[in-house]
Amino acid sequence: MTGASVVVAGAGTSGLSAARYLVGQGADVVVADDRTDLGGWAVPVPVVAGMTEPPPGTDLIVTSPGWRPDTPLFLAAAVAGIPVIGDVELAWWAELAPDPALPVDLRTAPGDLREPARPARRPWLAVTGTNGKTTTIGMVEAILQAAGRHAVASGNIGLGVLDVVTAEPRHDVIAVELSSFQLHYAPTVRPSAGVVLNVAEDHLDWHGSMAAYAADKARALTGDVAVAVVDDANAAALLAAAPAGTRVGVTAGEPAAGQLGVRDGVLVDEAFGAGALLPAVEIRPVGAHNVTNALAAAAVTLAIGVSGAQVAAGLRAYQPGGHRNALVAEVEGVRYVDDSKATNPHAAFASLMAYGSVVWVAGGQLKGAAVDDLVAAVAGRLRGVVVIGVDRELIAAALRRHAPDVPRMVIAATDDGVMTTVVTAAARMAAPGDVVLLAPAAASLDMFSSYAARGNAFADAVAALPGTDRA
Structure with a gap:
């Protein structure tokens, strides 16, 4: 140059x-x-x-x-x-x-941008999806390190992939989390193995349409091995159309030949010959969606020669990031869980489905996403709802249509102390055995500097409740 x-x-x-x-x-x-x-x-x-x-x-x-x-x-x-x-x-x-x-x-x-694709000098593992990217790339990093590979998570997670590619000493594997924005501007990238976790409405104001958004996500599947969570219909469709020579499905259910899934409570590989990996109950954070995240991480690492034992060791060693289905405290039999990272309806659905009886803390910036399907799907799990944020009335209207009998409180305040009001209201709705779940289904910047700041405010408000035993 x-x-x-x-x-x-x-x-x-x-x-x-x-x-x-x-x-x-x-x-x-x-x-x-x-x-x-x-x-x-x-x-x-x-x-x-x-x-x-x-x-x-x-x-x-x-x-x-x-x-x-x-x-x-x-x-x-x-x-x-x-x-x-x-x-x-x-x-x-x-x-x-x-x-x-x-x-x-x-x-x-x-x-x-017209030359034929050429192979990279070392493996690239790419992770994308509307939700679960950061958790999955963190699992990939943990697996690679357990396998003795010099590797670090990069890309959308914060550490620039260009810095990793040019770093000395050299990394053995390039493990990269890719947003739809990054994929849009990466037309010739061909990862050794790439995974699409899910595709749901998000960033449509940027891409212009759901089709354009999905097409950018599909660029992660243009390398040697394409992996997708086939429980998600949109991801499954992208996998079926992928040009990769090897296509591998991931499911939370019983795996077919050529897939990874769960059999008798154990993560199992039927694609690369590794067999049983580890019990699903050992996966953290909790939730069926995190089991498929773990299986996706297993798939892309098995694709480059990591062993099943190394996959299991890495998943056991993985430490989840903050604000992802994190137990904050248990107060008088009620668990308070921070999943502030659930910044769209698809992520909130996965979080809500992990618990049986929930007081839901929701709201923020919906970014054009609809919430009617979400509310209708989880209405039977809701003991109560506390709604905040700039799009609170859209969520409240969906609750009136699809969960009219569920107690709800809509809080208009936007001051720094609003989360204290939120948690106090949620605590009054909850009974022993319930979970008060911050899974907003919306972005945070209307009220907070980040989803992390929102989660911290929730945790601080929970800590102020009488009788709190902070987790």
Whole structure:
């Protein structure tokens, strides 16, 4: 890329990673971002605010995943025939270079996005899905480390895949969590094994349609081995259409030949010859969806030669991240569970189905997703509901239609102390044996800085209840 003119769109974590790599390869880089003061950056590059057209002579645009395809800069690039890729695609190009110390030649690497796919120099394992990505890639990381492979989870989880690809000492395997945004801008990535966990309504404002969203998810299945949770109809359809030479289904039920599933309470592999792996009761976090997450992690790692015993050891060693079906406390026979990471209806459904009698704490930003099917499906499990957030009335209306007899409280307050009101109200609705479950089915940014902040506020409010024995 020596002398190539590259625009890096976005000055966040992935933008910094891309700019650092490109400058190191000899490219002339300019950053497009409304923030012109990048004092924290270690890369001395010019920053242009309000860029709507590529500068003359631009060869390539590398974008942060959040930038929409209809961004004026990208529309102008399309007219000019300038490729727009993401940092994951750039990492793939770097991975295809014959030697990691040699630069990628923009004229002979897949810069025109038309060259045939070439195998990477080491295995890539890709995990995507509307929900469960972070848990699954964490399980993949734990399995690889139990197998003695030098590997770390990267991508959408926070650690940039470009940094991992170029790291020294070299990683043996590239394990990457990929969002639909990242996949959209990664058209030539062909993982050794990739998995789609599920596909449900999410980010439709970004993709424009469910079909476009699913098509981007399907890019994870274009490598050697394609894996999908066939209990999810949309994921199963993507698997059936995948071009991969080997297609493997994952199910929470009895596995057929060529699948992974559960038999007599034990995770079983009938695709790669590993047989029985470990009892399902040992999987954490709890829930049938996390059993299939574990099976998906097993499938992609077995695909590159990890043994069944190493899979079992890794899954036993895996430590779940916070705010994912985490028991916060038990107070007077009522369990309080934080699943603030359930930021859409599909995730909330999986969480609610893990418990028999629930006081549900719901609400936030629905991002255009409908909740009627969710409410109708879980109505029989609800002892009560406390609703908050900017889209609270949409959830309340669905409750009136599909669970009219379930007690509910709609809280309009948005102040810092609102979670105390929420938890107090939920505690009054709950009886011994119930679970008070924070599974909002919505994003958090209308009231909190992140889903983690929302979960922390819930835990703090539970801790303030009389008689709390914090977990």
